[in-house]
Amino acid sequence: MSEYWVGYLSLIFKGAVVTVEITLMGCALALVMAFVAGLGRLSSVRPVRWLATAYIEFFRGTSIFVQLFWAYFVLPLLGVPLSPLQAAVLALGLNVGAYAAEVVRGAIVAVPKPQYEACTALNLTRFQELRHVIVPQAFVMMLPTFGNNAIELLKGTAVVSLISLADMTFQAQVVRVQTGSTAMPFFTILVLYYLMSSVIGYAMRRLEDRVTRGLDMTRN
Template identity: 70%
Template sequence: MTDWSGYLALILQGALVTAQLTVMGCALALVMAFIAGLGRLSRFFALRALATAYIEFFRGTSIFVQLFWAYFVLPFMGITLTPFQAGVLALGLNVGAYGAEVVRGAVQSIGKEQREACVALNLSRFQAMRYVILPQAFLTMLPTFCNNAIELLKATAVVSLISLTDMTFQAQVVRAQTGNTLVPFGTILLIYFVMAMTISTFMRWLERRLARGLDGVRTV
């Protein structure tokens, strides 16, 4: 029993690393999603081209390869990252590419009448985006952002391949030491599910909260 308590503590330490990866990866993904998504809508060709190149590259290549590039190839270019930093970078850039299309689609879904109202109020392009378009579009983005966050959570398992002691890595350690597969992987299966449900619950709460007060705006 004492041995299994120690193994459980090991898995929980890995769960903390997984949670940190998820939070920081989601933060980077959110930033990149807005930069690239709004870049796709820019009036400037160079910005549109850069945003498109980023999105297509990270959507069109494997996160496994991206992770190995971040950790093993970047040092040859003078950029050395810790396993944790490489994991956050690869996860954030990969999921951010998918999120960028969510941002673009949500912004374009806002009705023409909203933009015309901004012109009538003499709002600048930035003011219209900041105070009228994005608050409504963000609410549309949330359900898909929730899915993206959960996908990022599950994708954190790949960081075990660069010896980052996340939850999957620790489960593999326990399996190697005990010869038991069911208990460690059954445990992390449950923990992944609890984490995913926590993300879903938080996103639903945030969606309800942001929806308050927007009903009137949508009818303008």
């Protein structure tokens, strides 16, 4: 009996690896999109601003589930064939990226005005201003919410099981069908998901401590 559980547990762990992979790739895409769209919304070029706003409202307006199904079932018919993994990373990254873009925008707007004036006084270019003065200060403010966004992305990965990607939730369903036991597989993955989000939360707090070190004097 116990040997069976070991086999099934290893199936769930295999799924856990897939979940972690999708989470990491999704977070990478989301981070890029967050800065592209977040800075885009603050651009002085109007079409760029419109494009960024349209992206953000579009992806925040529907759920990850709808977007994933659309990416997986409709895009191939429109001539963009995607593997389940590609569709998953694309949908998750773009979805969470839209939420994180608002965080980027909010943090950059929250940098005190004198900082911008000082940049002008020092004759910095717009890029230098962002790269060396504004973003380093805004980044500290973004981190706590980024942590929440990463946890939301992790939770969103469960949906990929519905497009037959073998993540943790998918494997739990496999175990349920094969053993007829419901409590064991679902309880196990709930605990694993909780552990993963705790790890993300802990890592983000550590990172926050690290980047705020020495900033006590300058903040507020």
